Structure formats: structure tokens, C-alpha cells
Amino acid sequence: MTAAGFRIGISGWTYPRWRGDFYPAGLAHRLELSYAADRMSSVEINGSFYSLQRPSSYEHWRKGTPDDFELAVKGSRYITHMLRLTGVETALANFFASGVLALGAKLGPVLWQLPARQQFDAPLLAAFFSQLPRTTHDAALLAGRHDEKVPTDRALVTAEVDRPIRHVLEARHTSFDTDEAESLLRQNAIGTVWADAAGKFPVIDRDTSGVRYVRLHGHTALYASRYASRSLDQWAERCRGWRSAGRDVYVYFDNDARGRAPWDAAALQERLTG
Template sequence: MTGGRIRVGISGWRYARWRGTFYPPGLPQRRELEYAASRFGSVEINGSFYSLQRPSSYARWAAETPEDFVFAVKGGRYITHMLKLVGVETALANFFASGVLALGSKLGPVLWQLPPVLRADPGRLTQFFALLPRTTTAAAQLAARHDAKVPDDRALTTALGDRPIRHSLEVRHGSYTDSAVLDLLRRHDIGVVVADTAGKWPLLEEVTSDFVHVRLHGAEELYVSGYTPDALDHWAGRCAAWADAGCDVFVYFDNDVKVHAPFDALALMDRLGLSAPGPVGVEADEGEQAADPLRRRR
């Protein structure tokens, strides 16, 4: 069996506290993604959870990253938290029309994070999974059914080649630990997210697809605490085992409040023998500020 590939990165990239600590002093905001992409092999886009983005934004993010870079994209909370996966056909069309396909070959897992109040309902899940496009061509066909929330002049309804799309589900209710629910995810080829949430929500380490999506929100305090050397050793071992079993592994640190995330990610990469893509040679450019759709809490 061929081993899977491990990518380690961060959840979002624009945080004021990181400036002058992880990001070099004077680095302009417009270069922050470029800098992060020189250190990590992947980043999660979180602004897409809060609002529909634009094709121009996705295209710019793709252009600012190396050829082998991959983005995970977080699905909209309107679908997961407001509609709670029911009657979401048009909302899904709007999401994919908003520019996701502009990432091209850099589109990685699409993450669907469920609210803590949403219990596992096999019927609801089955209907939702059936609507999810599994290729970029299918996503483009779905995107063509968008409504006025995505105006025609802001919609992207064509795919840059036909590629598979992976989907992952982050759950926050104990009912999803049922083996029957996990079997349902396996049948529909949906990856269950391995979410370390300081014990607040379930930690599921079941493999339900050909990839594993790991989100490390903090071992002791949600979004705040860092990971000790022993904890990082543990996660390095888990990631290596999943990859040895043939799964691709995507790991994102989300403990950003005290700037632990980027440094924990680098420490995990070191344990796994993963090298950084390389420096981008950015120069300080003080005073440049950019619109920031990605900073809000996950």
C-alpha cells in the first residue's frame, strides 16, 4: 500500500497578534498568505464560513501560493448552522458559485462544521451527503443553479479541469460517536474531522474516508493553549500511522489566540520530517493594510 501524504498548516492566516511574532515586523498584510505559504503546505480558509467570498479573492489566494499548495475551505454556516443541512440546494449552489472553483488544483477538503446542538440524524445526513458535488465538474454544474445572492457578474460556474472534491464533517454532539453514524459517513465517503477541543466536544479518531482531516483547537484551553512536546509527539505518531495506512492527512492548528498555532505547526512538521516550501524573499513594507475577511473566530 502506498503511504499517504501529510500536510500541516494553520487555520486562517490574518491575525493581528501574529504580526511581529510569527510574521516579520513590517511585513504588509497583503504578503501574509505568501509568507505563511512559504512555511506550510496548506492553510484553511475560514472567511467562507461567515460569508460568501468572491472569485477574485479565491483566484488571488491561489496565485499567492506555491504550485503544490492546498487550501481547505470551510463551508458556509448558513448551510450548517442556520438551515442545519435541510433545504440547502440553493445555498450549496451559491457557495460553490462564490469562487471556490477558482482554487483549481489547490482545492483541498471542503469542511462542514456542525453546531453543537445538531444531533446525528441519519436521514438528514444522507440527504445532505447526496447533494454534495464529488468533482469540480459536478460543483460547476451545481454552481450554475445559484440565485441572486451571487450576482451573475460575481459567479464562477466553470471548473478549471475535472478533479475530485473531498468533504469532511466536524461534529460537536456526542450522538455522532455511534458506530452506525460513522458507518454512514464511510458509505458516503465523508471524512470525520479529528477535532481536539480541550475536551469540550467529541474527539473522534475513526477513519471514514481515504483522508484524515485534523483540527487542533487547543489541548487544555480552547483556541488558547499550546501543545507540549509530548502532545506534539503524540500527534506526530497519529499522523504517521494514518499516512502509513494509505490516508492523506491534513492537519491545521487553530490555537491562535496566544500565537501558538504557527509555531506548533512548525514543531509538528519538524517531528514528521516535513520541510517548508521555502522563503519568499518578502521585504518590509510598513503601513500597508488590507481588508480582512478571515480573522473571526471559528
């Protein structure tokens, strides 16, 4: 279920609250991604934020989704929250060696979510952006420099096809909502994430790459509240506007706590494909 230029989905898919609600009672857990993928056009892998995954997991996710599906990948919090973007070469190598390249043609944007305390620092960001691989070939070369945190027998350091890798940044500090920050991201072709988070984090509406990437964390209650029909209509209108400007549009619902995310994603998907 796709519409040209639009990728609509959910952030993660393994939530017990969804079982017997969005997921039919008795559906095997291993089939949940495939079930969701039949009802939307993309999913954001968020387990990669918390820990290094395995090539076999990425391969399983690739095989369990339709041919025209995309899987965005959330970058490691070890890089963004612990190292704070400093001295990250080996950590980046480990991240890409952990299996990201197994997604092949289904690899969508790579999301880097910064902690709320992280203020805009032009030299720091520029140095980080310069280390990000922009093609799968470059990612494979970088992955080859992994250390023992990714054992050799669990590392993937090759790419089947050389294709672009696009990166987006979710900043959660108002210092990123400036012309200086916009200019730096545009110069480095890094997309700016629009995060709707019930007022908890700033909304940064900046067009800095060929990608418009939205994360909907909850309209009135963070990670919980639903998006009303009128709100979904407004998001559909925004998406169409971005697409008409030549942008590829990615929208992920993260209002998972009360099980609203997959229903809202399916509803927005229907608005854009109907």
C-alpha cells in the first residue's frame, strides 16, 4: 500500500498493548511486522537506537515486508546520547556493521535523534556530518573498521548494490530552530525532523534536504494521544504540499502507549492513497 513519494508508518511495531487490538488475537509475534507492512508503506526500526542488532534480524525484516516497502533506521543512542557525537568513528562503524546493509534496497533514511539538552554546536555537528556515509558502498567501507563489539562472524561489511543513504536529524532544543542551523543542515544534505510532541519539544519546520521527515509523538499527550480526523486531514494536506515541492515524505507515528499509532498511520496512509 504505497503512494508515490509518501512513506507513512509507525516507530517500532513490537508493543504488547497492540495485541488483540491492532494485531488480531493469536497473531504470532514474528508476523506482526508483516501484518503492519500490509497496512502502511514504511516502518521505523527503533530497536537499533537501544542496542546493536544483528544482520540476521535486518534480513528477517527485509524479507518480511513487501517489495516496495522501506525501513527507516534509528541511529544508536550510544552515538547521540552517550558519546554526544564526539569520537564516534568506531561507534559508527559498529552501527553500520551490525546489519543495516542487509536491508538492501529497502533501507530508508537513517534517523539521528539528539537528547533534549543538546544545543546547536556548528563545529561539532559539521564534524559529525562529515563522518556519515552517504552511500551503501561508503557504509560498507566504514563497517569494515568495526571493533570487537561486533564480532567478525556477526558483522556485515558488504553492500549488494551501491545506493544513496539519506540522513535526518531530530533535534530537541530550540537553538536548532535558527537560520544558522538550517544552513548547516542544508549544506550537508541532512533532513530536519518535524517532531510533534504535545509541546514537550520544539517544532522545527525547516526544509533542509530532499526529505521531509515527521515524527508524531502524540498531539496532546506525549507518546499517548490519538490524532483526530481533522488533524490527520491537516497532515495529509502538508504531505501533499511537500510532495508537490519535490520532497520525499516520511511520517512515523510514535503515539504507541495507548495503541493509537498503527491506527493513525493506517488512517493517514488511506488519506494519501485514496
